[in-house]
Amino acid sequence: MSNKNHSENEAPKSNNKRFIIILAVLILGGGTFGVSKYIHAQHHEETEDAQIDAHISPVIPRISGYVTEIRVKDNQIVKKGDTLIVLDNRSELIHVAQSEAALAAAENGLAVANASTSASRANVTAYEANVTTANAQIEAAKITLKRASQDFERYANLIKDHSITQQQYEQAEAAKQSAERQLQVLMDQKNAVMRQAGAASSQSHATAQQISVANATIEQREADLENAKLNLSYTVITAPQDGRVSKINAQLGQMVQAGQSLFSIVLDDQPWVVANFKETQIGRMHEGQKVVVHVDAFPDHEFYGKVSSFSPATGSRFALLPPDNASGNFVKVVQRLPVKVELTTDDKLITELRPGMNVDVDVHIN
Numbered sequence: 610m611s612n613k614n615h616s617e618n619e620a621p622k623s624n625n626k627r628f629i630i631i632l633a634v635l636i637l638g639g640g641t642f643g644v645s646k647y648i649h650a651q652h653h654e655e656t657e658d659a660q661i662d663a664h665i666s667p668v669i670p671r672i673s674g675y676v677t678e679i680r681v682k683d684n685q686i687v688k689k690g691d692t693l694i695v696l697d698n699r700s701e702l703i704h705v706a707q708s709e710a711a712l713a714a715a716e717n718g719l720a721v722a723n724a725s726t727s728a729s730r731a732n733v734t735a736y737e738a739n740v741t742t743a744n745a746q747i748e749a750a751k752i753t754l755k756r757a758s759q760d761f762e763r764y765a766n767l768i769k770d771h772s773i774t775q776q777q778y779e780q781a782e783a784a785k786q787s788a789e790r791q792l793q794v795l796m797d798q799k800n801a802v803m804r805q806a807g808a809a810s811s812q813s814h815a816t817a818q819q820i821s822v823a824n825a826t827i828e829q830r831e832a833d834l835e836n837a838k839l840n841l842s843y844t845v846i847t848a849p850q851d852g853r854v855s856k857i858n859a860q861l862g863q864m865v866q867a868g869q870s871l872f873s874i875v876l877d878d879q880p881w882v883v884a885n886f887k888e889t890q891i892g893r894m895h896e897g898q899k900v901v902v903h904v905d906a907f908p909d910h911e912f913y914g915k916v917s918s919f920s921p922a923t924g925s926r927f928a929l930l931p932p933d934n935a936s937g938n939f940v941k942v943v944q945r946l947p948v949k950v951e952l953t954t955d956d957k958l959i960t961e962l963r964p965g966m967n968v969d970v971d972v973h974i975n
Contacts, residue, residue, distance in 0.1 A: 651974075656885065656887070661964055665873050668848075669869065671868075672867050685854045689849065852876040889943060902952070
């Protein structure tokens with residue numbers, strides 16, 4: 610009977626001892642875990658609110674037109690300059706032909722204006738020569754008139770004392786009158802030639818203005834031709850950079866508008882990480898700090914980088930409808946600030962990263 614009681618007393622003591630051991634292990638493990646987490650938190654800032662990002666170039670037609678060819682498929686790799694889509698170019702070819710014809714007409718107009726200017730200049734030169742000749746003739750006529758006037762005055766004195774005959778006197782008078790008329794005729798001819806020279810000079814000035822207008826017209830037609838050729842080149846849409854094509858939102862025969870986004874190309878440059886840290890976490894963070902990145906798609910692999918830059922505003926300020934705390938009741942919500950993390954390691958798996966992939970970011974504070 611005493612042995613039975615002794616066994617019953619030993620069982621509770623054994624259970625109590627086991628409970629105390631388990632409790633001690635739990636307390637020790639919890640304390641160790643808590644201390645390790647505390648120490649880790651003093652040297653690290655972490656977030657799961659992070660994604661891979663990369664440059665994405667939209668493929669946008671610059672002119673409107675009908676799709677005649679689609680030379681790529683969804684998710685296809687393309688190189689810079691590869692043809693993606695071809696639009697119907699018949700109207701653009703007509704515009705180029707019209708612009709070339711207009712330019713040829715303008716050049717012909719310039720040739721005609723140049724010919725007119727040459728003729729006008731020749732006329733001006735001829736009239737100037739005629740004016741010079743008229744001046745010489747007038748000087749000779751003046752000399753003749755002076756001699757005839759002197760003879761007439763001498764004969765007028767001689768006729769008084771009957772030293773000459775009446776016929777000689779009348780001949781001297783007629784010579785004087787003839788010289789006067791000849792001088793007047795030459796003066797009238799000179800005035801007429803000068804008027805003609807002035808008209809020719811005005812015509813030459815007008816043709817010079819026509820040349821200026823023709824040159825301006827040629828420049829305008831050349832610009833029209835370049836614009837037509839540029840629009841013709843826009844009918845072939847090419848890849849702006851190396852990358853991978855997204856889902857193509859275009860069909861053969863579809864009418865696309867200028868500025869309409871057809872699809873996108875994810876460029877083959879270095880991707881980066883955008884991590885949205887709480888505003889309470891960024892106090893000890895600065896540019897250049899080391900970062901360890903874990904990508905959900907590759908859980909057993911670590912990528913390394915550094916803090917590159919901080920967003921100038923929280924994510925909520927860039928929302929379509931930013932919150933306005935002045936309206937309605939206010940509830941304080943911890944905001945998140947986007948932080949750009951640049952991947953610095955030359956890792957082959959970087960080429961497998963895709964924009965939008967979820968990652969965990971661990972920033973080493975010290």
